[in-house]
Amino acid sequence: xxxxxxxxxxxxxxxxxxxxxxxxxxxxxxxxxxxxxxxxxxxxxxxxxxxxxxxxxxxxxxxxxxxxxxxxxxxxxxxxxxxxxxxxxxxxxxxxxxxxxxxxxxxxxxxxxxxxxxxxxxxxxxxxxxxxxxxxxxxxxxxxxxxxxxxxxxxxxxxxxxxxxxxxxxxxxxxxxxxxxxxxxxxxxxxxxxxxxxxxxxxxxxxxxxxxxxxxxxxxxxxxxxxxxxxxxxxxxxxxxxxxxxxxxxxxxxxxxxxxxxxxxxxxxxxxxxxxxxxxxxxxxxxxxxxxxxxxxxxxxxxxxxxxxxxxxxxxxxxxxxxxxxxxxxxxxxxxxxxxxxxxxxxxxxxxxxxx
Amino acid sequence: xxxxxxxxxxxxxxxxxxxxxxxxxxxxxxxxxxxxxxxxxxxxxxxxxxxxxxxxxxxxxxxxxxxxxxxxxxxxxxxxxxxxxxxxxxxxxxxxxxxxxxxxxxxxxxxxxxxxxxxxxxxxxxxxxxxxxxxxxxxxxxxxxxxxxxxxxxxxxxxxxxxxxxxxxxxxxxxxxxxxxxxxxxxxxxxxxxxxxxxxxxxxxxxxxxxxxxxxxxxxxxxxxxxxxxxxxxxxxxxxxxxxxxxxxxxxxxxxxxxxxxxxxxxxxxxxxxxxxxxxxxxxxxxxxxxxxxxxxxxxxxxxxxxxxxxxxxxxxxxxxxxxxxxxxxxxxxxxxxxxxxxxxxxxxxxxxxxx
Numbered sequence: 001x002x003x004x005x006x007x008x009x010x011x012x013x014x015x016x017x018x019x020x021x022x023x024x025x026x027x028x029x030x031x032x033x034x035x036x037x038x039x040x041x042x043x044x045x046x047x048x049x050x051x052x053x054x055x056x057x058x059x060x061x062x063x064x065x066x067x068x069x070x071x072x073x074x075x076x077x078x079x080x081x082x083x084x085x086x087x088x089x090x091x092x093x094x095x096x097x098x099x100x101x102x103x104x105x106x107x108x109x110x111x112x113x114x115x116x117x118x119x120x121x122x123x124x125x126x127x128x129x130x131x132x133x134x135x136x137x138x139x140x141x142x143x144x145x146x147x148x149x150x151x152x153x154x155x156x157x158x159x160x161x162x163x164x165x166x167x168x169x170x171x172x173x174x175x176x177x178x179x180x181x182x183x184x185x186x187x188x189x190x191x192x193x194x195x196x197x198x199x200x201x202x203x204x205x206x207x208x209x210x211x212x213x214x215x216x217x218x219x220x221x222x223x224x225x226x227x228x229x230x231x232x233x234x235x236x237x238x239x240x241x242x243x244x245x246x247x248x249x250x251x252x253x254x255x256x257x258x259x260x261x262x263x264x265x266x267x268x269x270x271x272x273x274x275x276x277x278x279x280x281x282x283x284x285x286x287x288x289x290x291x292x293x294x295x296x297x298x299x300x301x302x303x304x305x306x307x308x309x310x311x312x313x314x315x316x317x318x319x320x321x322x323x324x325x326x327x328x329x330x331x332x333x334x335x336x337x338x339x340x341x342x343x344x345x346x347x348x349x350x351x352x353x354x355x356x
Numbered sequence: 357x358x359x360x361x362x363x364x365x366x367x368x369x370x371x372x373x374x375x376x377x378x379x380x381x382x383x384x385x386x387x388x389x390x391x392x393x394x395x396x397x398x399x400x401x402x403x404x405x406x407x408x409x410x411x412x413x414x415x416x417x418x419x420x421x422x423x424x425x426x427x428x429x430x431x432x433x434x435x436x437x438x439x440x441x442x443x444x445x446x447x448x449x450x451x452x453x454x455x456x457x458x459x460x461x462x463x464x465x466x467x468x469x470x471x472x473x474x475x476x477x478x479x480x481x482x483x484x485x486x487x488x489x490x491x492x493x494x495x496x497x498x499x500x501x502x503x504x505x506x507x508x509x510x511x512x513x514x515x516x517x518x519x520x521x522x523x524x525x526x527x528x529x530x531x532x533x534x535x536x537x538x539x540x541x542x543x544x545x546x547x548x549x550x551x552x553x554x555x556x557x558x559x560x561x562x563x564x565x566x567x568x569x570x571x572x573x574x575x576x577x578x579x580x581x582x583x584x585x586x587x588x589x590x591x592x593x594x595x596x597x598x599x600x601x602x603x604x605x606x607x608x609x610x611x612x613x614x615x616x617x618x619x620x621x622x623x624x625x626x627x628x629x630x631x632x633x634x635x636x637x638x639x640x641x642x643x644x645x646x647x648x649x650x651x652x653x654x655x656x657x658x659x660x661x662x663x664x665x666x667x668x669x670x671x672x673x674x675x676x677x678x679x680x681x682x683x684x685x686x687x688x689x690x691x692x693x694x695x696x697x698x699x700x701x702x703x704x705x706x707x708x709x710x711x712x
Contacts (some may be wrong), residue, residue, distance in 0.1 A: 169639060179572055182580035216535055216627040223539035224624040251631030255639040268580040269625050271572040273632050275607030280633045283525060283611040284640055 037067045038326035041095075041131035043124040044074030046138030047313045051078045054137065057318025061326075062091055064319065068326055071095055071131050073122040095121065099111035116142035126304050133305035133325035135296075137313040138177045143306065144299065151304035154341055160301035161192040161267065162308055163199050164274060164294040168257025174200045174209075175254060178274050178297050179308075184226035184266035188231040189213065193234055195300040196241035196262040198340040202333045203298070205263045208242040212249030214265040215352070222248060234264070240340040245351035275310075296321035298328060305334045394682035397451075397478040397487035400430030402494025403669045407434050410493065413674025417682075418447055420675065424682055427451055427487050429478040441618060451477065467621045472498035482660050489661035489681035491652075493669040496535045499662065500655065507660035510697055516657035517548040517623065518664055519555050520630060520650040524613025528560045531610060533623035534630050534653050535664075540582035540622035541587040545569065549590055551656040552618040553599035554696040557633035558689045559654070562617045564598040568605030570621035582622070590620070596696040631666075652677035654684060661690045 042058055044051040051074060058070050061341055072082065073095045082094055119138050123146045125131040136143045144160050153160065159181035165172045176196035197209040213234055215223035215339040222251050227248070234245045246259055253260050254277070264275070295317040299306035305328045309321040329335065379396040398414055399406040407430060414426050428438065429451045438450055475494050479502045492499045500516050509516060515537035521528045532552035537544055549567050556562040569590055571579035576587050583604070590601045602615055609616050612631070621629070634649040651673040655662040661684045665677040684690065 182572065184580075214628055216538065216624060224540075224622070227624070249630040251633075252635040254632050255635030265628075266580070268428070268572060268583070269628060272570055272607040272625060272630055276610050276633055277607075277612035277636045278627050279608040280636055281640065284637065 012200065019260065026030040032329065034330040035067070036330045037069060038065075038133070038329045039069040039071065039131045040322050040325050040329075041071045041073055041125040041134045042318075042322065043119045043122045043134070043136035043138050043143075044072050044078050045118040046136035046143075046311075047309065047318070049314075050137065050263070051081075052320050053313060053315045055082060056315035057313070058092065058322065060315055061322035065323065068322070069093075070322070071122075071125055073125065074118055095125065112271060116146065119143050120146040120150060123147055123306070126306075127151055132329040133307065135307045135309065135318070135319060135321045135325050137309035137311060137321070139311075140308055143308055144180050147299055147306045151302045151306070154301050154303060154338055155303035156341070157191055157195070159188050159191075160299050161195055162270075162297040163196055163300050164270070165204065166254050166277075166294060167292070168253070168255055170257045171261070172200070172204045172206070173254055173257045174204070174262045175261060175270055175274065176262065176300070177262055178270035179267045180299060180301075182266060182268040182271075184224075184230070184269070186230040187201060188228070189226075189230045189264050189266065190233050190237050191301070193237065193243075193245070193262065193264045194239055194341060194344055195337070197239050197241050198298055198332075198337040199298065200261050201241035201243075201340065202331060202336040203328065204261075208244065209261040210246045210259065211239065211262040211264060212245055212246045212253060212260040214251065214253075214263050214269065215248040218248050218250060220247065237238040238344060240344045260300050270284075296324045298324065298333075300337065303338065305329050329356040365533070369636070390683065390686040391423070392686045392687045393425060394421075394489070395425040395427065395487045396678050396681050396685075397427045397429055397481040397490045398674075398678065399475045399478045399490070399492035399494050399499075400428050401474040402492035402499075402667075403665065403674070404667050405670075406493065407437075409669060409671045410674050411438060412671035413669070414448065414678065416675040417678035421682060425449075426678070427478075427481055430474055430480065443639060451481065453562065472502065473507075475499050476502040476506060479503055479662070481525060482662075483507055488685040489663065491663045491665065491674070491677045491681050493665035493667060493674060493677070495667075496664055498553050499664055500536050503655055503658040503660065503662045505595070507658045509578040510657050510659060510694055512697070513547055513551070513657035515544050515547075516655050517551055518653040519552055519656050520628075520653040521560065521628070522610050522633075523648070524609070524611055526558070526613045528562070529610055529613045529616060529619070530556045530560070530565075530618045531626055531630065532618065532620055532656070534626035535623045536655060536657075538622060538627075539623040540580075540586070540625070541580070542586040544590050545582075545586045545620050545622065546593050549593065549599075549601070549618065549620045550595055550697060550700055551693070553595050553597050554693040555654065555656055555689075556617050557597035557599075557696065558687060559684060560617075564600065565617040566602045566615065567595065567599055567620060568602045568609060568616040569623065570607065570609075570619050571604040572606070574604050574606060576603065594700055595708055596700045647674040652680045654680065654689075656693065659690065659694065661685050 044054050062068055070092045119136045120140055122134045126134055127150045161177035161180040163174050163176040164178045165174050174196050176192050193211050197211050200206040200209040213225045213231055249260050281292055296307050296309045307321045307325040309317050400410050418424055426448045475492045475553050477497055478490045482490050483506045517533035517536040519532040520534045521530050530552050532548050553565040553567050556565040571583045605616050637648055652663050652665045656680050663677045663681040
């Protein structure tokens with residue numbers, strides 16, 4: 001019997017990578033830094049305004065976190081330019097095509113001038129133990145592919161998912177997927193539900209997370225074909241972290257969090273949703289105090305820590321993504337999520353099974 | 357050759373049914389009333405808080421519009437209660453199961469106590485010429501079905517669509533579909549694009565509307581399978597009202613309107629999007645001045661004027677929906693949209709062709 005447990009940790013939940021607070025606050029001021037060094041590989045070519053905003057964001061992240069070390073990965077021509085910009089060289093290394101100016105740069109493959117090659121080089125740095133996590137604002141598809149190939153996928157996961165944390169009135173709500181995998185397949189949504197509740201438990205300390213399927217109504221049977229097929233699959237799932245499926249939920253839950261801690265949807269819907277909410281806040285003159293949309297998302301389902309900022313990221317977004325990556329590394333989130341999932345693999349439908 | 361025309365009327369565009377202004381303003385104060393009587397059939401049982409908020413909304417609508425006449429449609433037990441509430445009986449009639457208290461009530465079928473029967477009775481009032489338009493906050497599916505059966509569908513339209521107007525920074529943006537038809541099929545999206553541009557031209561006086569397909573990126577090829585199939589279909593379409601397809605657009609456009617006047621998506625995505633944006637504004641302390649989310653949507657593709665308010669509608673939402681219905685009737689919007697579509701039927705793929 002499942003008692004009506006709290007469903008949500010009431011502790012302060014803001015974490016690096018969380019939505020930006022109102023403009024009057026520093027975006028990292030109220031986040032207690034956790035101890036321990038974190039070495040983050042940053043994709044210099046990721047994002048519409050790369051590399052300038054990436055470098056700017058990297059410097060801001062360094063200024064806010066004395067135990068942070070960055071490995072900036074990019075082509076030689078970009079690496080060269082950095083020497084005129086950096087003022088904290090002892091905690092920054094630059095990884096580029098060839099040795100120049102005495103900086104180590106063995107990481108990137110030969111044709112690192114293409115953005116997807118750069119993110120692959122950043123992932124390789126993690127795979128080889130030279131960095132603890134990757135941050136990129138480049139193409140999501142390229143990052144997902146690079147991470148899946150370079151770090152491997154968790155057992156039973158074919159399609160990694162991006163998890164973004166939104167501030168709801170009563171606490172954090174994890175929205176998964178926001179663009180990792182675009183098709184709505186029941187097996188994929190069930191697997192992503194498992195990843196989402198593991199993330200909520202590990203990254204936000206939510207006990208017994210409540211997970212809901214985003215749809216156009218709360219009653220079973222309301223929704224498109226994919227939702228009608230997915231709802232019973234989710235209802236049968238055995239989920240990790242003591243999570244429970246609460247059924248279908250509507251878009252309102254992303255702001256209220258009244259009934260869920262984790263909202264599951266396909267990456268197409270999650271992506272357009274996140275961008276529309278973000279633009280709505282921008283139109284309203286900025287995000288509400290303590291609210292707004294997340295500035296970075298965690299890639300779940302791969303064997304390592306990968307954070308994606310969106311393509312239009314500004315320097316603060318990059319800094320926030322780096323801080324999220326450092327936070328997840330210090331919490332050993334990747335290993336903890338992997339362990340939670342390992343107990344459940346047999347009970348979950350694999351997302352490799354394709355249903356359309 | 358298509359010249360780079362303005363794409364958007366710069367005239368004041370707020371119309372009944374538009375998003376609520378900030379709380380300090382009356383929601384109808386700045387809308388110039390158009391001349392002419394409008395007789396609106398209102399579904400008394402539609403909405404989570406029916407019939408109370410429906411009656412309250414009806415009275416507010418009457419107070420704001422001296423040429424408005426309402427036909428409130430509901431079961432006898434509800435009609436009875438109304439006599440104690442109404443203070444403008446000369447412009448309100450109540451339609452119920454059986455004759456009571458001298459009120460005409462021949463409209464509803466025998467088993468009108470079920471909400472979907474009530475909306476059917478309201479649609480019948482329009483079909484029989486006793487009302488000019490229908491407003492319901494009941495089940496969208498029931499309203500769409502009742503309207504399609506009772507009023508008929510436009511040629512080439514199998515799946516009617518709900519169009520909602522969002523306030524973008526530079527003018528109105530029509531989002532279609534927000535819940536009329538939930539599956540993303542290329543033929544349906546193309547037909548809905550045609551309906552959306554006709555609506556933008558007729559209801560918002562947008563010249564040569566620009567229409568975009570909502571996706572996760574602007575480049576062709578970005579998106580899920582349905583979007584990749586729909587983008588080339590839309591690119592080949594001949595659209596009414598001198599409209600042009602601008603390609604894929606992202607969620608940001610709903611707030612900026614920089615590149616589009618009409619955003620096309622499937623009803624599932626549009627519905628969750630609208631609710632999430634609405635809840636985000638609520639969390640931010642209310643919609644921005646002149647902004648927010650629309651309180652009512654127009655059902656397009658049926659041969660008549662039908663307005664849908666969402667299930668959680670409050671009295672002001674109902675009043676706004678009634679005002680939108682009156683506005684569309686006075687503009688003869690249904691006939692104008694039908695005429696615009698009639699010229700294009702041959703050039704558009706029918707949405708009856710199913711592609712999944």
